[in-house]
Amino acid sequence: MKKFNSKIVFTALAVLLTASCTNVEDVYIETPTSDVIYSETFQNGLGDFKAVNVLGDQVWTYNSSGYAIMTGYENSTNYANEDWLISPEIDLTNIASAYFSFDYAMRYSNDPANDATVWILADQAYSPDTLPNASQWVKLDLKPFVDPGSWTFSNSNDISLNDYVGKKIRIAFRFISSATKAGTWEIKNFIVKKGNATVNTELIYSNPFGSGIGDFTTQNVLGDQVWNFSSQYASMVISGYSETNYANEDWLISPEIDLSSVSEAYFSFEHAGKYFNNPKNEATVWISENYDPSLSVSNASWTQINIMNYFTNTNFTFVNSGNLDLSDFAGKKIHIGFKYVSTISYAGNWEIRNFKVFKGKAGGIESNPFSISEAINYQSGGSAWVEGYIAGYAWPFLNGYAYFATNDTCTQKTNLILADSISNEGFYSSKALCVQLPRGNIRNLMNLKDNKSMAGKKVKLYGTLSTNMGMPGLINPTKYILPDGTSGVSATTIIFSEPFDKNLGQFSILNKKGSQEWTFSSGYGAKMSGFYNSANIENEDWLISPTIDLTNYTGAALSFDHTINKGNVANMRTEQTLWISIDNGLNWTQLSIPNYPKGTDWVYVNSGEIDLDAYAGKVIKIAFKYLCTNSSSATWEIKNFMIYN
Structure with a gap:
């Protein structure tokens, strides 16, 4: 038995610090056994993999878009190369069955069957400082990697390691090019897992x-x-x-x-x-x-x-x-x-x-859910089943988010974080998934504030894959399966909604300063910016809902999708804000928005659930308040506004 220590992970540095919380309660849980034996996304570098150059000046490198890359083509010239990308030692000594997979893009190769190959070294000492001896390595018999005509990544499908269980192995990607033809090979999301490979490649x-x-x-x-x-x-x-x-x-x-x-x-x-x-x-x-x-x-x-x-x-x-x-x-x-x-x-x-x-069997379904590393690759709003271990939770912190590897009494109920494995060192936010917990069964059964024993447990959830709390996420989950097999469905009742897909609907605009106003933008929803004619113009503008009747409800919440760009990121939480009124707009009270976008791109994020329980039984109005100055004017776009029970 091990302590589930109170930790906090900051986004930018991914550094673990002791959480400074009051009433911290040490909770003892059994450390779970993860299906993931080893993984490397190449999201932040080559990790523990080693690039070994046998021939030529070009080498395996890391691309900041999140993949390992090797090419023999440079400055419009093909070069002869042999380069290996070699994993650290992977221990399968106590494993009954295993497999691995990865995502790849392979283009412009003369002969992919020979130019892009995968090798294994089993139960032999190897120093990454020495050149690999191909006679000691075993080349895997895989179908050649096909050039799809674009840089779209494909999945290798599961590759069995059952011939190597009980051993310690290294897996290597070997690249070859010539002065006549030099391809490019990109690799990401390498993962080794327990279990038997799913063969699903029959066309x-x-x-x-x-x-x-x-x-x-x-x-x-x-x-x-x-x-x-x-x-x-x-x-x-x-x-x-x-x-x-x-x-x-x-x-x-x-x-x-x-x-x-x-x-x-x-x-x-x-x-x-x-x-x-x-x-x-x-x-x-x-x-x-x-x-x-x-x-x-x-x-x-x-x-x-x-x-x-x-x-x-x-x-x-x-x-x-x-x-x-x-x-x-x-x-x-x-x-x-x-x-x-x-x-x-x-x-x-x-x-x-x-x-x-x-x-074969698709991924992301109930009988074959995505691992967390797989789910991270599908963050564009599709729906899928995911499976992972409850590793902590997220919470707004200063102008960003803090991520806690803890189940102490400081936790909250609205989200939790899933990871492919549990470690005493916590988790990387780029390799984990932040799950929104909507009110109802899913929140009641899984939130770490009320269910401390759920920390470290493996769960399945079905929901929408989309950024949440500044990291890869799963929002609006509707189905769940608990470790004991308990399953269920969570549903919500829509009280009021405005998608902003055709116009501003029943919302009204109030311009208090500046000549710019809230407008509707096809494809982008409600939109406001103080930038006009190549200049920042000071503005204060409100987008106000119609009256919304909560008199027959004992609880309610709201959420929306939004993106913010082209402004001062440090000012988002003061210049793009949310307000509520119970007296037809005479007085307003600010509501906290849990989830803000990055502020540096046009990616929409869900606001997270905003609690309106204190206003149940009342008639309300909701308003989006936009501010900007003559020195900085962000653009704020909002859609899919919803109030629900």
């Missing part, structure tokens, strides 16, 4: 859209714009914009895909998009068991599929959709359709390529 169907539409078909339901093949981007493309926005509904539909002989399957694709108002409503994927290509799509029944990973809607960078589960359709014959919608107000551009259907 059932594929259409890369590299040279045309293939055996897909299109259906135009509304508008003159249609799906077309783009040779420039090697993808299928649709846009409702042609010198102006047009209303459209267009489908890109697969041929019949036969899953009658499989028990598990999933599919994936790459997509890019921009100029949408809300991609989750306008760029969607559907499945039908009774679609007849000779009839309209409206004659068939369609089920919408959750896209795990959406494009950013700010550029045309392709992203992988994630592996999307087809287990509900195993044993059946189906069609998969991409549905595009536009209006005269907004018309996005959607590009799709590399569509594939596989036999």
Whole structure:
């Protein structure tokens, strides 16, 4: 038995300090056994891996975007190289079964089967200061890494280590290039886990859209714009914009895909998009068991599929959709359709390529939840099951957040942090997941203030993968499974909502200073900035809700999504604030916003739950107050405002 020590982790430094809390209570828990044996995301460097150069001047390095990279191409010239990236010793001596996986991007190689290979050294001494002797290493028999035509990362799938259990091993990535051809290999999210590898690489169907539409078909339901093949981007493309926005509904539909002989399957694709108002409503994927290509799509029944990973809607960078589960359709014959919608107000551009259907089990489902390191890679608003150990909680601190590896009496009820493993040294915020705990069963059963014995326990949760409290997160969880097998569903009742997806709704604007005002911006929601005509202009502007009646409720809370950029980050918590009134706006009381965005990009974050229990039984108004000065004027964008029970 070990003490679960009171620790605090600061975001910038990831340094562990003793938490200065009153009434600290030492709680003894049993240290759990993690399924993760070793992991390295390469998020902050090469970690314990060693770069060993055998030939050439180029070497394995770390890219600040969060991956290890090796290329023999430099200054427009190919160079001959042999370079190894070698893991630290990984101990499998007391392990019954194990496997590993990683994400990679491989491009421009002459022969990937020889230029990008993976090797293992077992039960032999090795010094990273010496050159690896290939005769001592075993080359793994893996399928060659394929150049997808973009820098989109793919997953290696699980690679079994069962031949090496009971031993101590090192795993190495060997890169080779020549003066004739030099590729580039990028690697991240390396993880070794206990258990048997899931073999899920049997391809059932594929259409890369590299040279045309293939055996897909299109259906135009509304508008003159249609799906077309783009040779420039090697993808299928649709846009409702042609010198102006047009209303459209267009489908890109697969041929019949036969899953009658499989028990598990999933599919994936790459997509890019921009100029949408809300991609989750306008760029969607559907499945039908009774679609007849000779009839309209409206004659068939369609089920919408959750896209795990959406494009950013700010550029045309392709992203992988994630592996999307087809287990509900195993044993059946189906069609998969991409549905595009536009209006005269907004018309996005959607590009799709590399569509594939596989036999096997998708990740992120209840029977195969994401590990925490896997969930960190899907933070664009898709929904999934995740599994991890309760490692602590987060709380606003000064102008940022503090992360506590503790279950002492200073904890709160609104979030907890999950990690792939528990350590006496705490955790790195970049390698953990902050889970929002909505009011109801999930909060009541898991919060560390009331349930200290949950610290260190392994749980499963289903929710939306999105940044929370300044770190990778899971928000709005609706399903849970506790260590003892107890499971349940948590639901909320919406009292009032305004998505700000078409206009400002019933909200009103109040301009107290400056000539700039709150406006609606298609795709970005309610928007306010004091920056105009290349100058900062001092402003005070309020965005005020209609009256909201809580007289029939015993409790309530609110949340919203927002982003802030182009201002002074240190001033966000004083210049972009939230207020409440119980006397029709005569007097206002400030409410604390738990979760602010970084303030340096356009990434939306959820505000976190804002408690309104003190105002139950009253009639209220909510207001967003914006301030700026002549020296600094941020832009504040808000959407998906919701008050719920």
